[in-house]
Amino acid sequence: MGAWDIWSKYVRYIGAGAVATGGFISLGKSAPTIIKSFKSAMAGIGAKGAGSVKRTEEDAPITWVIGAAVVVFALAWFLLMFKESGIFGAILAVVFSFFFAVVSARMCGIIGASNNPVSGMTIATLLFVAGTLKALGKTSQEAMVAAVLVGGIVCVAIAVSGGTAQSLKTTYIIGGSPKKVQVGMFIGLVVASVFAALVINMLNTTYGIGTKEVAAPQATLMSMVIKGIMTGELPWALVFVGASIAVFCQFAGLPILPVALGLYLPIHLNAGILVGGIVRVLVERKFKNDETVKKDKVETGILLASGLVAGDALMGIVVAGAATVGLNIGFGANFIPALTGNAIFATAMYFLLGLWVYNFSVKSK
Numbered sequence: 001m002g003a004w005d006i007w008s009k010y011v012r013y014i015g016a017g018a019v020a021t022g023g024f025i026s027l028g029k030s031a032p033t034i035i036k037s038f039k040s041a042m043a044g045i046g047a048k049g050a051g052s053v054k055r056t057e058e059d060a061p062i063t064w065v066i067g068a069a070v071v072v073f074a075l076a077w078f079l080l081m082f083k084e085s086g087i088f089g090a091i092l093a094v095v096f097s098f099f100f101a102v103v104s105a106r107m108c109g110i111i112g113a114s115n116n117p118v119s120g121m122t123i124a125t126l127l128f129v130a131g132t133l134k135a136l137g138k139t140s141q142e143a144m145v146a147a148v149l150v151g152g153i154v155c156v157a158i159a160v161s162g163g164t165a166q167s168l169k170t171t172y173i174i175g176g177s178p179k180k181v182q183v184g185m186f187i188g189l190v191v192a193s194v195f196a197a198l199v200i201n202m203l204n205t206t207y208g209i210g211t212k213e214v215a216a217p218q219a220t221l222m223s224m225v226i227k228g229i230m231t232g233e234l235p236w237a238l239v240f241v242g243a244s245i246a247v248f249c250q251f252a253g254l255p256i257l258p259v260a261l262g263l264y265l266p267i268h269l270n271a272g273i274l275v276g277g278i279v280r281v282l283v284e285r286k287f288k289n290d291e292t293v294k295k296d297k298v299e300t301g302i303l304l305a306s307g308l309v310a311g312d313a314l315m316g317i318v319v320a321g322a323a324t325v326g327l328n329i330g331f332g333a334n335f336i337p338a339l340t341g342n343a344i345f346a347t348a349m350y351f352l353l354g355l356w357v358y359n360f361s362v363k364s365k
Contacts, residue, residue: 015264017242022256027120060182093150097157104158105165116162122155130229301361
């Protein structure tokens with residue numbers, strides 16, 4: 001049994017249990033804020049008085065919001081009408097999306113997008129939907145697909161509402177018009193939805209979702225949760241080991257999700273996270289006597305690393321597109337093969353990349 005088999009058959013399930021438990025712990029710790037945010041948001045509906053509205057307070061017409069809600073419900077029903085959940089699934093998708101979207105927007109507006117418990121709320125939705133369908137005796141493949149669709153709709157709603165709230169917060173700070181941002185979000189989401197579907201379909205056709213090339217850890221976790229509830233075939237002993245690790249991290253004061261992701265993600269994805277963490281520690285130690293400068297340098301490094309991740313993702317899509325149309329761009333094997341196929345050379349290049357990130361962070365003004 002190789003390293004990949006050990007990870008896929010054992011370690012991954014331990015990591016999944018840790019990630020799921022970490023999401024619930026995060027959701028539980030956020031519960032007071034969630035309840036307060038929801039009450040505050042509901043109390044604010046219709047609170048604006050009559051009269052002229054300032055440009056910086058002008059929102060998109062409420063009719064747009066109602067129309068969008070109707071369209072979303074219709075689309076959710078259309079997606080699920082051929083599945084075993086039917087109208088029940090569509091109602092669950094809209095209800096969970098409404099509740100969690102309000103919570104997400106409020107939390108991102110007050111605290112920040114980094115504190116948005118997307119994983120916890122999505123897993124909670126999946127557990128409820130899958131558990132309800134199983135209680136109704138619906139455990140077929142179609143029922144599992146229906147649960148995935150509901151969870152996917154809710155997950156996207158949570159993420160989009162949080163991002164929108166962050167954008168509106170920035171708009172308020174710079175004195176912009178909320179209406180224009182909201183109109184832009186409407187247009188952007190429609191366009192992004194089309195192209196996101198095309199890209200995902202292309203990646204699935206070229207590599208296959210869930211393979212080494214496209215690991216899709218979040219999607220795999222959602223699948224594991226649903227299959228585990230519907231079929232009862234999930235190795236619960238390993239999942240509970242992961243859950244125990246997450247609980248231990250909580251009591252020990254350790255960050256849960258980094259530890260959980262270290263178990264759940266395959267090593268070729270973990271390596272970059274590990275190197276990034278080492279670079280950050282080195283930067284923090286260099287400026288440990290000046291908190292303001294240290295924070296600025298760390299943020300610079302994070303910004304650069306985010307750009308590298310985004311660039312890598314874009315190039316991955318380009319490479320997948322080339323593979324889809326049958327275009328061979330793998331010229332590296334014929335370009336000084338003694339170097340391009342050498343593991344030591346690749347490691348050295350990776351080390352130089354990490355060194356560059358470190359130097360860029362510490363020398364930035």
